Amino acid sequence: MSLSDATREARELPPPAQGAGWTHARLTGVALLVVWALLGLGIVLFLLASWDPDLFWRYAPNYASGLWVTIQLVVISVVAGAVLSVPVALGRRSKSRIVATLSYAYVYFFRGTPLLAQTFLVYYGLGSFRPELQAVGLWGFFREAWYCAIFAFSLNTAAYQAEILRGAVESVGRGQWEAASALGLSRLQTVYKIILPQAALVALRPYGNEIILMIKGSAIVAIITVYDLMGETRRAYSRTFDFQTYIWAALIYLSMVEMLRLGVDRIERRLTRHLRR
Amino acid sequence: MRQGIDWEMDGVLTLLSFGPQGWSDDIAAGVVVTVTLALATLPLGLVMGFLIALGKRSEDAALRLAANIYTTIFRGLPELLTLFLVFYGAQIGVQQVMRFMGAATGIEINAFAAGMVALGAVFSSYASEVFLSAFRAIPNGQYEGAYAIGLSRWRTMRLVILPQLIRLALPGLSNLWLILLKETALVSVIGLSDILRQTGIAARVTKEAFLFFGIACLIYLVLALLSSIVLSAIERRVSASGVTR
Numbered sequence A: 001m002s003l004s005d006a007t008r009e010a011r012e013l014p015p016p017a018q019g020a021g022w023t024h025a026r027l028t029g030v031a032l033l034v035v036w037a038l039l040g041l042g043i044v045l046f047l048l049a050s051w052d053p054d055l056f057w058r059y060a061p062n063y064a065s066g067l068w069v070t071i072q073l074v075v076i077s078v079v080a081g082a083v084l085s086v087p088v089a090l091g092r093r094s095k096s097r098i099v100a101t102l103s104y105a106y107v108y109f110f111r112g113t114p115l116l117a118q119t120f121l122v123y124y125g126l127g128s129f130r131p132e133l134q135a136v137g138l139w140g141f142f143r144e145a146w147y148c149a150i151f152a153f154s155l156n157t158a159a160y161q162a163e164i165l166r167g168a169v170e171s172v173g174r175g176q177w178e179a180a181s182a183l184g185l186s187r188l189q190t191v192y193k194i195i196l197p198q199a200a201l202v203a204l205r206p207y208g209n210e211i212i213l214m215i216k217g218s219a220i221v222a223i224i225t226v227y228d229l230m231g232e233t234r235r236a237y238s239r240t241f242d243f244q245t246y247i248w249a250a251l252i253y254l255s256m257v258e259m260l261r262l263g264v265d266r267i268e269r270r271l272t273r274h275l276r277r
Numbered sequence B: 001m002r003q004g005i006d007w008e009m010d011g012v013l014t015l016l017s018f019g020p021q022g023w024s025d026d027i028a029a030g031v032v033v034t035v036t037l038a039l040a041t042l043p044l045g046l047v048m049g050f051l052i053a054l055g056k057r058s059e060d061a062a063l064r065l066a067a068n069i070y071t072t073i074f075r076g077l078p079e080l081l082t083l084f085l086v087f088y089g090a091q092i093g094v095q096q097v098m099r100f101m102g103a104a105t106g107i108e109i110n111a112f113a114a115g116m117v118a119l120g121a122v123f124s125s126y127a128s129e130v131f132l133s134a135f136r137a138i139p140n141g142q143y144e145g146a147y148a149i150g151l152s153r154w155r156t157m158r159l160v161i162l163p164q165l166i167r168l169a170l171p172g173l174s175n176l177w178l179i180l181l182k183e184t185a186l187v188s189v190i191g192l193s194d195i196l197r198q199t200g201i202a203a204r205v206t207k208e209a210f211l212f213f214g215i216a217c218l219i220y221l222v223l224a225l226l227s228s229i230v231l232s233a234i235e236r237r238v239s240a241s242g243v244t245r
Helices: A003-012 A024-049 A053-092 A097-112 A115-123 A125-136 A139-143 A145-171 A174-182 A187-224 A229-240 A244-271 B007-015 B024-056 B061-076 B079-100 B111-137 B140-148 B153-190 B195-206 B209-241
Strands: none
Touching (some): A024 A244, A024 B024, A024 B061, A053 A097, A053 A145, A053 A187, A053 A229, A053 A244, A097 B209, A115 A145, A115 A187, A115 B195, A115 B209, A125 B209, A139 A145, A174 A187, A187 A244, A187 B079, A229 B079, A244 B061, A244 B079, B024 B061, B024 B195, B079 B111, B079 B153, B111 B153, B140 B153, B153 B209, B195 B209
């Protein structure tokens, strides 16, 4: 390349992008990233240093069964809560004062009190009614911590899901109902073909968040002696006093939640592909 | 006690009295602990959340990444596990440091402080999202206008952006406060004498579990109700002082 070529090129090309330099933001950002990296490295080194195949193989099956218990608990509660949320959401929209107040009270109670207190109320509290429960044959159900947990969690998530459902259905404009009835669609057809597909878009993200909240909230069943992932972790820790037991649990919970979040993102992108330009 | 009251009712009233036989004083102490913990966590969570929101909207990729790692972790972990990680992790960490320095071990981590740190971390990662969406709702012209009249970055933030930001973020933050109030119940597991622990002790001693856990739920409901009254008063006040857009 001759000299004149080089000068012409230099004249034609825009000046090279200036490096942003070490601004305060970059300095802080890099420093914080270094802190995170050190922390991550520390955890990896800690796990490597305390790596004990004996310990791992002794507790890995427990963790797997705990994970399975957690998944079962969440799936059963979320499905039962979804079924239960429909009448509650309908009740919230009911024209009858009494029904509307009752369903509002239900939602307010379960959203206003800690899940842990609700679980205690069911598991320990219902023991106060043992004779009555025995009389109606339900004692066998409420004696088991596992069923109590499912019962409390289903009632809890039903309240949250009812609000999600109500919000989503109300987000669909009145005109949609009117147009559907003008076309002669029945009420059921309107709900299935017109309202639900539109409401699903709005409800998807809150539903995903609710499932994530249930996964995280399910950890408290460990306190009422259900051996879910958290319960197994606590058992392993109380036997070994090895902190890595908690770190394993944290990694499992984190990857579960992240996978779910990415899945919801993906579904949302797919469902809203007609809205993007 | 008045004559003629049903014996059982009488018993319940004794249990709920403030005397040596009653549990109300213990439960009241629990309410104080719960409210104190929530109030102590709030400023920590708000400041952290605000700083993380600033990090997330920074132009620098490294800062954004660091802030996102923080929220991914603390929004993904169960609150109970976060609490245990902080509580036991800090205990082990302190012990290691003490052993390294050759001091005798036996330091106990304060359950209150552990609860504050864990709940504050969770609160701040959710609060950062609230702040972030509030930031997005403030048009760019507000910054440009402030710079045009010669305000520095810091004064722009303090005098122009923050007042609007608070108004926009308040509904979301109110929600987070109610969640925080409920999450304080978890510290009963690491031995802090909050509402749930005190009522739990009462339930075990008196064998009246439904009564006392029911009372615990009612207290949480009353706290939530009081909070929403205060919060909506604040919201009304703040929105009355602002321009309508």
